[in-house]
Amino acid sequence: MENNKFMSFLESFLLPLADALNNNRYLTALRDGFMVALPLIIFGSIFVVIANFPFLDRVISPEAFAAYQNALGPASAATLSIMGLFVIIGIGYKLTAHYGQDAIYGGVVALAAFLILTPQVLEDVPGVIPTSALGAQGMFLGIFTAFLSAELNRFFIERGWTIKMPAGVPAAVSKSFSALIPITLTLSVFLLIRVLFSFTTFETMQNFIFTIIQQPLTILGSGLPATIIIVLLTQVFWFFGLHGQIIINSVFDPIWFTLNDQNLVAFQAGEALPNIVTKQFIDSFLVGMGGTGMTLAVIVLIFAIGKSRQLKELGKLGAPAGVFNVNEPIIFGLPIIMNPLIIIPWMLAPVAVTVITYYSMAAGLVPRPAGIIVPWTTPPILNGFLATGNAWQGGVLQAVNMLVVMVIWWPFLRILDKNYYDTEREEA
Amino acid sequence: MKNILLACSAGMSTSLLVTKMEEAAKSRGVDVTIWAVSQDKAPKDMEKADVLLIGPQMRFMKKKFAKVAEEVGIPLEVIDSMAYGRLDGEAVLNRAMELIETH
Numbered sequence: 295m296e297n298n299k300f301m302s303f304l305e306s307f308l309l310p311l312a313d314a315l316n317n318n319r320y321l322t323a324l325r326d327g328f329m330v331a332l333p334l335i336i337f338g339s340i341f342v343v344i345a346n347f348p349f350l351d352r353v354i355s356p357e358a359f360a361a362y363q364n365a366l367g368p369a370s371a372a373t374l375s376i377m378g379l380f381v382i383i384g385i386g387y388k389l390t391a392h393y394g395q396d397a398i399y400g401g402v403v404a405l406a407a408f409l410i411l412t413p414q415v416l417e418d419v420p421g422v423i424p425t426s427a428l429g430a431q432g433m434f435l436g437i438f439t440a441f442l443s444a445e446l447n448r449f450f451i452e453r454g455w456t457i458k459m460p461a462g463v464p465a466a467v468s469k470s471f472s473a474l475i476p477i478t479l480t481l482s483v484f485l486l487i488r489v490l491f492s493f494t495t496f497e498t499m500q501n502f503i504f505t506i507i508q509q510p511l512t513i514l515g516s517g518l519p520a521t522i523i524i525v526l527l528t529q530v531f532w533f534f535g536l537h538g539q540i541i542i543n544s545v546f547d548p549i550w551f552t553l554n555d556q557n558l559v560a561f562q563a564g565e566a567l568p569n570i571v572t573k574q575f576i577d578s579f580l581v582g583m584g585g586t587g588m589t590l591a592v593i594v595l596i597f598a599i600g601k602s603r604q605l606k607e608l609g610k611l612g613a614p615a616g617v618f619n620v621n622e623p624i625i626f627g628l629p630i631i632m633n634p635l636i637i638i639p640w641m642l643a644p645v646a647v648t649v650i651t652y653y654s655m656a657a658g659l660v661p662r663p664a665g666i667i668v669p670w671t672t673p674p675i676l677n678g679f680l681a682t683g684n685a686w687q688g689g690v691l692q693a694v695n696m697l698v699v700m701v702i703w704w705p706f707l708r709i710l711d712k713n714y715y716d717t718e719r720e721e722a
Numbered sequence: 723m724k725n726i727l728l729a730c731s732a733g734m735s736t737s738l739l740v741t742k743m744e745e746a747a748k749s750r751g752v753d754v755t756i757w758a759v760s761q762d763k764a765p766k767d768m769e770k771a772d773v774l775l776i777g778p779q780m781r782f783m784k785k786k787f788a789k790v791a792e793e794v795g796i797p798l799e800v801i802d803s804m805a806y807g808r809l810d811g812e813a814v815l816n817r818a819m820e821l822i823e824t825h
């Protein structure tokens with residue numbers, strides 16, 4: 295009874311939190327903005343994978359390999375490397391659509407506002423926008439700019455300032471100013487911001503946001519302690535049957551994608567990869583193991599030791615989707631939710647996997663994620679291989695992690711299975 | 723002909739249930755169209771639906787969807803988590819038809 299009270303107390307706290315995080319208009323626009331960019335990001339990722347096909351550099355001559363990479367380069371350079379642009383258009387569009395205004399203007403105004411704040415000179419050559427500013431480096435600035443420009447544009451639209459035309463001027467002409475005035479005012483504000491920042495030691499707003507917000511947040515987010523806390527929080531949400539990953543993603547995606555992009559830049563330059571925790575660390579090594587909580591290992595364990603009809607049926611039901619990292623049948627069917635016995639392996643296994651993965655990458659046993667975005671529905675082993683830039687060690691690490699999860703779950707699943715088995719025999 | 727809409731985070735796990743519900747509908751000769759969408763597509767698709775069922779893991783979306791459902795004039799409910807875990811197409815189909823009829 296005490297236990298139940300505690301559970302309902304926790305849920306009464308978690309449900310509003312999930313509601314607030316998932317239904318907040320800025321976080322919704324942020325998540326949907328990333329969704330807009332995702333197909334392009336994956337397109338670019340596919341060509342990074344193809345351009346770095348394993349062993350190809352040993353089969354063909356260095357010149358031929360360089361030509362091959364150069365030919366495929368624009369695919370990722372035009373999408374993955376400048377993903378910030380697409381995220382900004384997506385956020386501006388979605389937030390403006392949320393306010394019921396002409397969304398495409400929201401998208402292009404956000405983009406223009408961001409470009410106004412972006413450095414437009416590179417090593418004293420004017421008229422050049424460094425692509426690095428459009429990728430990871432500009433991610434946070436882009437997000438803030440998109441929010442602010444959509445809000446300003448909305449504010450100016452709602453003011454309803456128009457240019458009064460004399461009678462006799464066609465209605466369509468005066469209407470054409472209705473979009474012009476809010477956009478002009480919005481973008482003027484951003485130009486003013488740019489000018490003001492040029493007088494500071496930061497020189498650009500990009501540099502300001504990068505130094506004051508982005509760098510501290512990404513350094514914090516790339517650390518093991520923060521990652522373990524996030525993993526635990528995700529598991530707690532799911533334990534109460536709430537989609538933890540989607541709730542957490544809406545807050546952490548900007549950090550994880552930025553870390554991812556930093557690795558991509560280094561990977562393509564053939565330099566040492568700076569980060570271990572990235573979007574793909576989460577998506578491949580944590581989610582990409584049969585779904586959040588690495589439940590594919592649990593399904594394998596059910597096939598290996600399950601005696602009860604209930605678990606065997608569940609294993610058959612959950613396996614086909616589990617291979618593609620969809621695991622709701624297991625979470626709700628085992629059940630994992632609200633199951634006081636299962637909470638132990640449910641919380642423990644992902645932390646063990648996080649720690650093992652982190653240290654095998656830190657020690658150099660397994661290459662770090664190469665910045666390639668692998669769709670989260672890619673089956674385990676394969677997604678570990680792809681995420682680490684076609685490294686077999688990535689797949690092996692996932693297999694090892696799978697075994698670790700099975701060992702942690704084994705005693706608990708055996709007790710659960712025995713309970714079900716005994717009940718089934720009593721009923722028979 | 724009734725239209726049943728299911729929604730979850732990406733429309734993946736609800737689509738598993740759609741297949742099971744379609745099987746149940748076919749064996750009983752009920753004329754229904756059932757489809758699953760991701761949460762961001764749900765409000766738009768609600769216009770074409772007679773009922774909206776939400777995956778239990780996304781139950782925190784109910785408040786937001788309820789507003790749209792009221793505008794469109796359809797009932798909505800969070801799917802029972804036991805039926806969801808068992809992918810019990812028959813039970814969820816029955817509940818959906820009940821919601822449509824009593825609305």
